[in-house]
Amino acid sequence: TQLLEQSPQFLSIQEGENLTVYCNSSSVFSSLQWYRQEPGEGPVLLVTVVTGGEVKKLKRLTFQFGDARKDSSLHITAAQPGDTGLYLCAGDWGAGNNRKLIWGLGTSLAVNP
Amino acid sequence: ETGVTQSPTHLIKTRGQQVTLRCSSQSGHNTVSWYQQALGQGPQFIFQYYREEENGRGNFPPRFSGLQFPNYSSELNVNALELDDSALYLCASSLVGYEQYFGPGTRLTVT
Numbered sequence: 132t133q134l135l136e137q138s139p140q141f142l143s144i145q146e147g148e149n150l151t152v153y154c155n156s157s158s159v160f161s162s163l164q165w166y167r168q169e170p171g172e173g174p175v176l177l178v179t180v181v182t183g184g185e186v187k188k189l190k191r192l193t194f195q196f197g198d199a200r201k202d203s204s205l206h207i208t209a210a211q212p213g214d215t216g217l218y219l220c221a222g223d224w225g226a227g228n229n230r231k232l233i234w235g236l237g238t239s240l241a242v243n244p
Numbered sequence: 245e246t247g248v249t250q251s252p253t254h255l256i257k258t259r260g261q262q263v264t265l266r267c268s269s270q271s272g273h274n275t276v277s278w279y280q281q282a283l284g285q286g287p288q289f290i291f292q293y294y295r296e297e298e299n300g301r302g303n304f305p306p307r308f309s310g311l312q313f314p315n316y317s318s319e320l321n322v323n324a325l326e327l328d329d330s331a332l333y334l335c336a337s338s339l340v341g342y343e344q345y346f347g348p349g350t351r352l353t354v355t
Contacts, residue, residue, distance in 0.1 A: 137286075164343055173248070173334050173346030174287070219286050221344070231300055232277075232344065237286040 134158070135222050137235035144210055145243050152205045152218055152238045160222035160233070163203045165194055168217040168237075210242045248337050248347035256353045257325050265320045265350045267335030275299070276318040277344060278310060279334040287334055293318055330354045 135156045144150055154163065162181045166174035178187050180196035180203060187194045191214075193206040207214055220235045249268045257263050269276050275294045279287035289302035293312035307323040316337070322329060330353050336344035 166344075166346075171332075171349075171351075173336070173349050174344075176343050176345065179343055217284070217286075223342075231292075232289070234286045234289065237284075239284055 135220060135233045135235040137218075137220060137238050139238060140236065141239050141241075143241040143243065146212060147209050148242075150207050150210060150240070152207075152220075152240075153202070154204070154220035154222075154235050155202045156222060156233070157201065158222065158224055158233070159200050160224050161200070161226075162223040163196055163200075164221045164223070164232075165203070165205055166219040166221065168219060169215075174217075174219055207240075210240075212242045212244050215240055215242050248335060248345050250333075250335050250347035250350050252350060253348070254351045254353075256355065259325055259327060259354055261325050262321065262323045263325060263352065265322075265333050265335075265352070267318045267320070267337075267347055269316045269318070269335075269337030270345050273337035273339060273345070274316055275338045276312055276316065277336045277338070278318070278320045279336065280304070280329075281332045281334055281349070283332075290320070325354045327354050 138153050164179045165177045168174040178194045183198045183200045185196045191208045195204050218238045222233045224233050251266045277292040278290040281287045290304050291301040292299045296312045309321045312318045332349045334349045336346045338344045
């Protein structure tokens, strides 16, 4: 069974602080995606990382894919209240008819003003 | 380019009833995936349709069924509704295995 463990599950921080969210697995993924979801809406794709060791930046968000393509992290610098939401990672696993997305359970982030 | 749309937005049903939820995929996408999401949790994969055929299924009972039409839109049908079926139902379109583009979801409440 392929699992993608996200940590922490919940995070409440003050505006201006930094934070890191982790996605870990024993499975190797061909790519990994990060999504952000606000209450009452569907998840929105933030980034896809493909190459082992890849680092992508999206303004104050930095995404890294592990060298072995089994784990990933999302680092937010100087968090803002607008960053509040559920952050989800999803790994692209398998090939052919067995190809599927493996989802983490999410990290619920609250940034307090 | 039109995004993923879902209907209805909200729905209230009684235990034992049947419900049909609808999804229109993003232009150019041939794959639709359906998810059930409880409050504060990640999406749970129900099933995926690729070119009108089921192409993978999660751990959901047979009373959860679906269809995909030639224009790649899709339906999710749930029979014999149970209280635990209350959730946000998300539809996502994609090219097979690629990034998923989600609709806003249908909030189903079973009483």
